Amino acid sequence: MKKSRTELEDVVLQYRSDGIKNGRGRKLSTREFAKQVDIGESTLYLRWREPESFQDKELLAIAEFIGMPLEQVKEKAIIKKTPDNQSSPSQESSSNKNSALVEKESPLKRSNPYFRFVSFALLVAIFLSVILNAVPIFKKWLLPVEIHSTFQGHAEDLDADELGQALDLHSKLYNYKLIDLITTTRGGKIEMTGTLEWSSLLEGGEVDKTAIFSASGTHIGDTAALIYAIEDEIYQESWIGTLTLHLPRSGPISGYWVSLHTEEDPISDGPFAIGRVKLKR
Incomplete structure (x- = not known):
């Protein structure tokens, strides 16, 4: 049997099951109850599953039908506290520690893209530096061989009349x-x-x-x-x-x-x- 999440659901179930209270002399079905409070059957199932989704007019209709004050109906429409949703001090402490760790880690996670960018930029700079330093070496390999020589000598103007005989x-x-x-x-x-x-x-x-x-x-x-x-x-x-x-x-x-x-x-x-x-x- 499905376990109810609120006291209101338990109260409504008792009311439906008690033929004297509901005036039918028998148990009311969920469909009949939903019709009496003017809530769709599928909507009523949703409200029991998610009690916080109840509207005030729906709670008022239920209160009037089962003969219970509206404020009391609202109080009973709150989800029950069970051991499942109650955390122990040790669990809370562990949760707090985990939260603290997450807070400490999150700046690192946020900074990871920045560090990746800086690392990539440094690698590019190192690569370019190596290439630029190697260029002179490559140039020496690719350029023609240089030959250096030192000469001594003289030069002179030639007379126009002697030009033909002077030149070879x-x-x-x-x-x-x-x-x-x-x-x-x-x-x-x-x-x-x-x-x-x-x-x-x-x-x-x-x-x-x-x-x-x-x-x-x-x-x-x-x-x-x-x-x-x-x-x-x-x-x-x-x-x-x-x-x-x-x-x-x-x-x-x-x-x-x-x-x-x-x-x-x-x-x-x-x-x-x-x-x-x-x-x-």
Whole structure:
């Protein structure tokens, strides 16, 4: 049999069971009682299970039906105190200790995400520090080998009349044509890119090859000094040289280039090649 939770339920059960009191001469069913107090049967079951959900008008209807003062009905509608829901001093002490432990632990639990974030940030910082410290080492491995040398010597200007005899020159082998030479000056730096066509004088002077011309260097005042490179993508050939130009902000440009020829020269044994450059805007 289901155990009642309130004294009111016991009183109502006695009233339903006593045929003289209820005036029926027999036991009233739960449905009949619920109908008499104008409470749905399922609602009445809910009220017995959860007495705190009783409404005042429902308690008033029960009080009037069983002939009991309303205040007394309200008192009996309170859940009974049983050993199950009464805690001993030791249990209360243990509960208090557990609560204290929870209170002590909760700040740690709340701080765990913060500590995880700080730990992660430290790991990232350490990782980046290791990588940055290792970069110079990697650069040494990846960059070309550096060769350091020390030289002693002298330099001199050449007299115009002695220039031909003084220089160890190649003979005149080629004619060149610079096409669409785009020049960019930025601050004291200068860059040139364009197309170079050349023809061999030994083979009749007809245009033979086309290559990419690029140069970069320094531009100070009206003077530009550049290092140039010529790349022949078809024949997979390339060579470099130096270029000195009189390059004013307007007007034509003139200058000289110096390089080394590797082709066999039938006239001269000198390795150096020097040439004149003239450009117009």
